[in-house]
Amino acid sequence: MNKLDILALAAHPDDVELSCSGTLMAHIAMGYRVGILDLTQGEMGSRGTVQTRKAEAEEASRIMGLHERQNLAFSDVFFEESNDNVLEIVRWIRYYQPKILLANAPKDRHPDHGKAARLAEKAFFWSGLSKIETHFNNVPQLPWRPQALYHYIQSQYLEPDFVVDISEFWHRKMMAVKAFKTQFYDPDNTQEPATFISTPQFLDFLFARAKEFGQAIRTDFGEGFIKNRQLGIKDLNNLI
Numbered sequence: 001m002n003k004l005d006i007l008a009l010a011a012h013p014d015d016v017e018l019s020c021s022g023t024l025m026a027h028i029a030m031g032y033r034v035g036i037l038d039l040t041q042g043e044m045g046s047r048g049t050v051q052t053r054k055a056e057a058e059e060a061s062r063i064m065g066l067h068e069r070q071n072l073a074f075s076d077v078f079f080e081e082s083n084d085n086v087l088e089i090v091r092w093i094r095y096y097q098p099k100i101l102l103a104n105a106p107k108d109r110h111p112d113h114g115k116a117a118r119l120a121e122k123a124f125f126w127s128g129l130s131k132i133e134t135h136f137n138n139v140p141q142l143p144w145r146p147q148a149l150y151h152y153i154q155s156q157y158l159e160p161d162f163v164v165d166i167s168e169f170w171h172r173k174m175m176a177v178k179a180f181k182t183q184f185y186d187p188d189n190t191q192e193p194a195t196f197i198s199t200p201q202f203l204d205f206l207f208a209r210a211k212e213f214g215q216a217i218r219t220d221f222g223e224g225f226i227k228n229r230q231l232g233i234k235d236l237n238n239l240i
Contacts, residue, residue, distance in 0.1 A: 002068070002095060002096055002097075003033065003096060003097050003098075004033045004034060004067065004068060004096040004097070004098045005027070005032035005033050005034060005098060005099050005100065006024065006027055006032060006033075006034045006035075006098055006099070006100045006101075006102065007034075007035050007036075007037060007092075007093065007096050007098035007100070007101055007102070007146075008020060008024060008034070008035070008036045008037070008101075008102040008103075008152075009036075009037050009039065009089065009101065009102065009103045009104065009116065009119075009120045010036060010037070010038050010039065010104065010116070011038075011039050011040060011104050011110070011112040011113050011115070011116035012038065012039075012040055012042040012045070012076065012110075012112065013038045013040075013041065013042050013053050013054075013056065013057040013060075013071070013180070014042070014053075014056075014057075014177070014180045014183055015038075015104060015113070015154065016036050016038075016102075016152075017060050017064075017173070017176045017177045017179070017180065018154065018177060018206065019105075019152040019153060019154050019223065020102055020152040020164075020223050020225070021060075021064055021169075021172075021173045021176045021177070022164070022166025022169040022170060022172075022173040022210075022221065022223050023102075023152075023164045023166060023223050023225075024036075024064055024066070025064050025065065025166075025169040025172055025173065026164065026165075026166060026168070026169055028064070028065050028066075028067075029168075029169075033067045033068075034066060034067055034068075035066055035067055035068030035069060035070075035096060035098075036061070036066060036068070036069045036070075037069075037070050037071075037072065037089070037092050038057065038069070038070070038072070039071075039072050039074045039079065039089075039116055039119070040071075040072075040073065040074045040075065040076035040079060040112070041053060041054065041071055041073055041076060042076055043076045044076040044077040045076075045183065045195075046192070046193050046195050047182045047183055047192040047193065047195060047198060048180075048182030048183060048192070049182075052181075052182050053180070053182070053183075054071075056179050056180040056181060056182065056183070057069065057071075057179075057180075059179040060176040060177075060179040060180065063172060063175050063176045063179060064172070064176050068096065070092065072088055072089070072092075074088075076112070077112060079112070079115065080115075081115055081118055081119055081122075085119055086119055086122045086123050086126055087123075087126070087132070087134060089119060089120065089123035090123045090126050090127045090132065091134045091135075091136055091141065093123055093124070093127040093144060093146065094127055094134060094136070094141040094142065094143070094144045095136050095141070097144045098146050099146055099147050099148075100146055100147065100148050100149075100150065101120065101124055101146040101148070101149045101150075102149075102150055102151075102152055102225075103116065103117050103120035103121070103124075103149060103151050103152070104116040104117040104120065104151065104152070104154065105117060105151055105152065105153055105154040105156065105158060105226070106118075106151055106158070106226065107156065107158070108154045108155055108156045109154075109155040109156055109196075110154075110155070113154055117151055120149065121149065121228070124145065124146060124149045124228075125145070127143065127144055127145050127146075128143050128144065128145025129143060130143045148227075148228070148229070149228045150225040150226065150227060150228065151225060151226040151228070152223065152224075152225055152226075153223075153224045153225065153226065157209075158224075158226060159226075160213065160216075160224025160225055160226060161225060161226050161227040161231070162224070162225055162227070162231065163213045163214075163216055163217045163222040163223065163224050163225070164222060164223050164224075164225065165214070165217060165219040165221075165222055165240065166210070166214075166221050166222060166223050167214065167219050167220035167221045167222075170210065170220065170221040173210075174203075174206075177203075177206065183195075183197060183198065184197060184198060184202065184203065185198055185199055185200045185202065185203055210222060210223065217240050218240070219240075
């Protein structure tokens with residue numbers, strides 16, 4: 001069974017863990033099927049290797065309880081907003097048929113994040129066009145457009161349109177983040193160069209950001225998202 005309820009796209013392994021893993025775990029706990037589609041292997045990162053990032057992503061996936069995770073192996077840093085790359089993402093959207101698509105922040109410190117967001121927006125729309133033909137394992141695919149696309153918020157502060165309460169999953173979120181031992185602060189790792197995300201201060205920032213978003217909805221921890229269209233509800237009581 002390959003159908004997912006939520007598919008999160010990410011420019012790099014660890015983008016999802018940092019930005020919306022609490023949300024994914026909350027929905028898995030509610031019985032939804034959830035997966036991640038990493039676009040690159042993060043091979044241009046200053047720390048770690050393709051092999052270590054792969055192993056770390058597998059461990060993070062285990063911690064989160066993901067149902068699916070794939071990596072498209074686009075060229076880190078150098079991948080383009082090309083039609084071919086959009087169509088490759090379309091193939092996986094049609095394969096998994098998610099109801100909700102999550103994607104990188106529209107703009108952020110790392111240029112790949114904005115590029116990945118724009119690829120996701122195009123793929124979200126193209127996947128529903130019947131005259132765009134794609135195949136999976138040589139089998140023609142039917143069009144499929146998710147019901148919604150939301151962007152998670154990353155390093156740069158962006159005003160969220162809504163916030164998800166992740167208080168129950170905060171500690172597991174940090175376990176998933178710290179599964180990327182080569183990337184984030186590890187006092188035992190003294191061999192690799194210091195980076196923006198490898199300091200203890202960066203982990204403090206994650207805590208503060210989640211606290212800030214949580215405070216906005218009167219919970220302990222939260223993750224923020226940006227909408228692509230107006231949100232609609234039938235019952236005002238569904239809002240916190």
